[in-house]
Amino acid sequence: MDLRTQFGDIDIYLFDQLLRGRIRPGMRVLDAGCGEGRNLVYLLRAGYDVSGVDADAASIASVRRMAATIAPHLPADNFRAEPLESMSFPDSSADVVLSSAVLHFARDGAHFDGMLRGMWRTLGPGGVFFCRLASSIGIEDRIGRVSGRRYRLPDGSDRYLVDETLLLELTDALGAEWLDPLKTTVVQNQRSMTTWVIRKRSA
Numbered sequence: 001m002d003l004r005t006q007f008g009d010i011d012i013y014l015f016d017q018l019l020r021g022r023i024r025p026g027m028r029v030l031d032a033g034c035g036e037g038r039n040l041v042y043l044l045r046a047g048y049d050v051s052g053v054d055a056d057a058a059s060i061a062s063v064r065r066m067a068a069t070i071a072p073h074l075p076a077d078n079f080r081a082e083p084l085e086s087m088s089f090p091d092s093s094a095d096v097v098l099s100s101a102v103l104h105f106a107r108d109g110a111h112f113d114g115m116l117r118g119m120w121r122t123l124g125p126g127g128v129f130f131c132r133l134a135s136s137i138g139i140e141d142r143i144g145r146v147s148g149r150r151y152r153l154p155d156g157s158d159r160y161l162v163d164e165t166l167l168l169e170l171t172d173a174l175g176a177e178w179l180d181p182l183k184t185t186v187v188q189n190q191r192s193m194t195t196w197v198i199r200k201r202s203a
Contacts, residue, residue: 008041030094033102057081085114092124104134
């Protein structure tokens with residue numbers, strides 16, 4: 001089996017978490033904003049208890065077809081077309097919540113907070129929250145404010161951008177503990193992506 005077949009187009013920073021043993025077989029993994037499941041291929045193949053949610057029904061239909069082929073034992077209802085801020089998954093139903101390139105599509109602060117709180121609610125005590133999102137870190141002089149925390153990036157897109165101060169404040173507000181320091185990649189001065197990995201404290 002070649003690497004693409006085994007791992008799909010997995011986020012390299014998520015792959016790093018797998019290599020470090022933070023996401024292990026047997027864990028319940030929820031991909032919040034899963035799209036068509038690029039981060040789920042390996043998890044499905046390796047026998048993880050995988051769920052996914054996305055607001056786009058066509059994406060969820062695609063993920064269900066993929067899961068039915070790779071992991072037919074998983075119920076189709078594990079994959080749901082719902083807004084992240086009002087997911088129907090129960091509280092504390094996941095050991096790991098993935099949020100890859102999702103939160104920067106927030107319309108405004110209330111939408112961002114709703115999505116984040118919705119994801120955090122589903123994470124059980126001791127669980128890992130892995131998040132990749134657009135930030136202003138390293139490109140502060142190259143972006144233009146549209147409104148609130150929405151900015152126009154040099155690549156022409158509009159995104160809701162976080163910064164280090166906000167992520168520090170959110171980590172404290174959630175009562176979380178840091179697993180990694182913030183890591184930011186600036187892509188040829190066109191956009192900036194930050195990796196935020198925290199753990200929900202045990203009760």
